[in-house]
Amino acid sequence: MTAAMSQQNVESVQRAVEAWNADDLDAFLAELDADVEWHPAIQPGLEGKATTYRGHDGARKIWRQDRGEAWERLTNRPQEFRDLGESVLALGHIDLTARATGIEFSQEVGEVFDLRAGKIVRIRDFLT
Numbered sequence: 001m002t003a004a005m006s007q008q009n010v011e012s013v014q015r016a017v018e019a020w021n022a023d024d025l026d027a028f029l030a031e032l033d034a035d036v037e038w039h040p041a042i043q044p045g046l047e048g049k050a051t052t053y054r055g056h057d058g059a060r061k062i063w064r065q066d067r068g069e070a071w072e073r074l075t076n077r078p079q080e081f082r083d084l085g086e087s088v089l090a091l092g093h094i095d096l097t098a099r100a101t102g103i104e105f106s107q108e109v110g111e112v113f114d115l116r117a118g119k120i121v122r123i124r125d126f127l128t
Helices: 003-021 025-030 042-047 055-069
Strands: 032-039 071-083 087-098 104-116 119-126
Touching: 003 025, 003 071, 003 087, 003 104, 003 119, 025 032, 025 055, 032 055, 055 071, 071 104
Parallel strands: 032 119
Antiparallel strands: 071 087, 087 104, 104 119
């Protein structure tokens, strides 16, 4: 993998985060492979069970859950992107506002984005 490809991977992840924060689902999906796997961390932390979301349909489902059902606001604020070759590590915080209670909090988060051919093929979120 060339340095230019690694930089392109970082830029793809940055575009995905920007699209998420701008509430732009189409731009977000454009950065994801059709067969993407997403392993979120919030759901297991709250509900005690891990769920893997697969493909663009899965990404749409978690998008709806995180934006409409559970959270009034969920903003991803990565402070650092680390190029790991085929993967990108994003470290930062997510800011959340619970829809039911209005309670706001910030949580440290790490996300590992695995990329292939310029598309995100797997997202793994970690709260610790």
